[in-house]
Amino acid sequence: MQLMPPITDPRGLDPAFFTGRDTMTITQDLLGKLLIYDSPAGQVGGYIVEAEAYLGAADPGAHAYQNRRVPSNEPLYGPPGTIYIYAIRGFYDFDVVTQAAEEPQGILIRALEPAIGLDLMRHNRPKQPDLNLTSGPGKLMRALNIHDTKLNGLDFHESPLKIISQASRTPTQVTTTARIGVRTGTNWSDHYRAFVTGNPFVSKIRKRDYNLNDYGWIS
């Protein structure tokens, strides 16, 4: 785990990061990007190590399957960089919208490697070992101390929660698998989940698959 001080001038990913690329390509490219949240108590954040693509109207596992459109999933129909936060079994999950408005595709951020504000995150998830702080979509939102939908629908370029272009890292290798908890429809064997191979902060990774030398990063 490589810690750093807060970033004083965080810049959201350039809009060109999204344009002209399919959502699965963007998902893999998101691994190693820094996600930060300027919380009232201070900046917290980490490197994205796991994410899943949700491909909109044609995807039986997606909230926008067959263009389902209800108040809670309205942000999916916004422009790239829109924040989509939704409640699930007492936790909150965070998506980034990836395609042009009215094309409701997004990426679920599933796990972070802590990099900024580690002590705050420990405080937000008491008595958890560091490896369990942010290793799941609901866990990472608790670690960031986001427990409501106040930021839902904001563009992350104008929000305290954002994915930034500075200080990114590069995975040595990326693994893809079927999505976690998605058994809907016929896509049970898809490869829409991507994670940094060997990174111990990935959700549900087995201990014997840990790479504790470099956590799966180049240099």
Next chain:
DNA sequence: CTATGGATCGGCT
């Protein structure tokens, strides 16, 4: 260490 079942709660129908 891994697999399984129950808790839990906001939002749709």
Next chain:
DNA sequence: GCCGATCCATAGT
């Protein structure tokens, strides 16, 4: 009422 893009404690290897 019902149903999850989840988490964790517990039981079984």
